[in-house]
Amino acid sequence: MNSENTTIYDIASEVGVSIATVSRVLRGETNVSPATREKVQQAIDRRNYRPSSIARWLTSKTTHSLGIILPKLLNPHYAMIFTGAQEEARRLGYTMSLFPWASLDTDAYNPATMLIERRLDGLIVCVEYLPPDHDELVHEALRTLRRFMPVVLIGCVPPWYDFPAVANNNAAMMRSIVAYLTAMGHEKIAFIGGVQEDKDPHRRDIGYEEGLQDARLPYTASYRVYGKGTPEAGKAALEEMLGSLKRDYWPTAIIALNDLVAMGCLETARKHGISVPGQMSVIGCDDLFCAPYLFPSLTSVNTHQQQTGARAVQLLISGEQRRESVEWELVERASCAPFNSEKGES
Amino acid sequence: MNSENTTIYDIASEVGVSIATVSRVLRGETNVSPATREKVQQAIDRRNYRPSSIARWLTSKTTHSLGIILPKLLNPHYAMIFTGAQEEARRLGYTMSLFPWASLDTDAYNPATMLIERRLDGLIVCVEYLPPDHDELVHEALRTLRRFMPVVLIGCVPPWYDFPAVANNNAAMMRSIVAYLTAMGHEKIAFIGGVQEDKDPHRRDIGYEEGLQDARLPYTASYRVYGKGTPEAGKAALEEMLGSLKRDYWPTAIIALNDLVAMGCLETARKHGISVPGQMSVIGCDDLFCAPYLFPSLTSVNTHQQQTGARAVQLLISGEQRRESVEWELVERASCAPFNSEKGES
DNA sequence: CTGAAAGCGCTTACAG
DNA sequence: CTGAAAGCGCTTACAG
Secondary structure, three states, X not given: OOOOOOOHXXXXXXXXXXXXXXXXXXXXXXXXXXXXXXXXXXXXXXXXXXXXXXXXXXXXXXOOEEEEEOOOOOOXXXXXXXXXXXXXXXXXXXXXXXXXXXXXOOOOOOOOHHHHHOOOOEEEEEEOOOOHHHHHHHHHHHHHHHOOOOEEEEEXXXXXXXXXXXXXXXXXXXXXXXXXXXXXXXXXXXXXXXXXXXXXXXXXXXXXXXXXXXXXXXXXXXXXXXXXXXXXXXXXXXXXXXXXOOHHHOOOEEEEOXXXXXXXXXXXXXXXXXXXXXXXXXXXXXXXXXXXXXXXXXXXXXXXHHHHHXXXXXXXXXXXXXXXXXXXXXXOOOOOOOOOHHHHHO | OOOOXXXXXXXXXXXXXXXXXXXXXXXXXXXXXXXXXXXHHHXXXXXXXXXXXXXXXXXXXXXXXXXXXXXXXXXXXXXXXXXXXXXXXXXXXXXXXXXXXXXXXXXXXXXXXXXXXXXXXXXXXXXXXXXXXXXXXHHHHHHHXXXXXXXXEEEOOOOOOOOOEEEOOHHHHHHHHHHHHHHOOXXXXXXXXXXXXXXXXXXXXXXXXXXXXXXXXXOOHHHEEOEOOOHHHHHHHHHHXXXXXXXXXXXXXXXXXXXHHHHHHHHHHHHOOOOOOOOOEEXXXXXXXXXXXXOXXXXXXXXXXHHHHHHHHHHHHHOOOOEEEOOOEEEOOOOOOOOOHHHHHO
16 A cells, blocks of 8 residues: 655655755754755655655664563453553654464474564563463573563563563562451451462462461461462352351452452352451452452552553663562452451351 | 574575575475475574564565554453454454554644554554544544555544444444333433534434434433543542432433443442442443443443454455444343332332 | 576765 | 765566
């Protein structure tokens, strides 16, 4: 298409100057006489000419385009990360394209062909929900990729990945969540959702266990349920937990992997006539836009996703080889309350 | 970067053939002798060589990259559209970049410079929430843009925009929503949210009025509130409506612009002790992932956003100059119920 | 089956 | 201040 495919040659010949001169005007260089500049600019405006960045890239060896690999945009958590990254990229004059996980092609013959061919100026990869056995494959794919473009990691980045990163410290976060609940008198605290992670010392399970230890509470296997991070999974997981325990042992507080899982838990509690937070507190994570509008409004943890995305772009462009941690902030709403032994047992 | 910036020349000289031959192997052409192909392929693998698509684009005059302009990704409604478009683009071998509305630069001297310079193969523009006075500016900007690349419109596309489009027919949708509520005996039906649209004959207001006429109900100005499409706006709008009306005139059913607004309405109803759907039915639009998990679960309208995005990509690539309508589907949940005059007056 | 050469639309030294 | 020329890394006729 581009019916107007005017080139720098058209402008040059129209004005009667060389393409070098047009190029100078285009890039706002100062060493052009006012008269010439004026004539060239007029021709440019008249033809509505815009130089092809493709040709420019070929010379400059830079495309000013970045990529980001995210598990899925339908979870607003990732949409926030993407938005933060996208806006920062644009602010710095870069374009941002989304690539699915499949782009890494960790099991294909040639990893990340499309990414490399596009000559991106950098790539952000959100490392999350990795099947445990994929860990090394992914690490290897990332190492290969790095030979072609700068890579910055975000998410639950294993500490032995030697990449610049803006990483969650899930363990510390979980520990503070547990502390928040134990301070309110809760002792039967369940943790629902998330894949089984064996290697990452920052993993949530560790933080969960540490938090219990801090409060001198025992770790109870029945209170730890694994599963996917969806509302349906949360619903089913709590359902199953309640079904498998005598009422006396029902947890009085639920820590959900994320707000989606928490939504499912609220639903199950409602179905069983368990009042939240009267009989059971629920806390989520990610602080999605809908958290304040759930019933009861959901206490959650704001993980500053947009800032994470923006920061990753900054690291990518500056080339700093730092590993940073994501800040978090517990947002108190109505779904958590002090444990009330009378109501709790009612 | 790209420390491995091997070029086609490196491979050619390494193997001792011409770059034309390497190019043939690269593109899988058949007119290469097996022996040569083998040697070339080995060199490619050895050096981990990937041809630069930038150089390829310069020749082929096509970039296989598309753009999409969306109001904001943080509303899952748009994230769904983006996901649908992105996945379809990828399936067809294209890349998809998100551009903010500002890219159109409707009020700047040079419209859409960045978009044009990137030589996109096509652009999807979601036309929504246009300030009424911007209508002509946007139309003009789009016309200019079209001289440079194919453009497909989605969203609330005014019918006098002569562009290929996958457009909502909001009027018809609203009319059927009103019919759904009147069939349940509702007579005091409010419509909350949305900007004041004066020109578009497909606008929701018209559908709302037509729906009332269908049921021989009067149009009551107090039941129509304008505002932004956010939860906060929905909350405030219903708040104001209830405050300005005597209890007897409170609406028994609320049609919200979208699920976000509906979330706000549920909140206000809860605050006023109005039971939903006992005393007031609420229906949203967009069927966001959280709709089933609100309390009560929200009846909404599924507008097949992913399909919309995918379809727009297809039109863009095929070049068909069609204008299609988006299908919709009312999803019944718990927030709407037949009007019960006894409870309603209680 | 293979190669030399022109061309894609720019930028960048280098002369003048 | 301006231009001729080389170069960016490919593809594409055109010869052979």
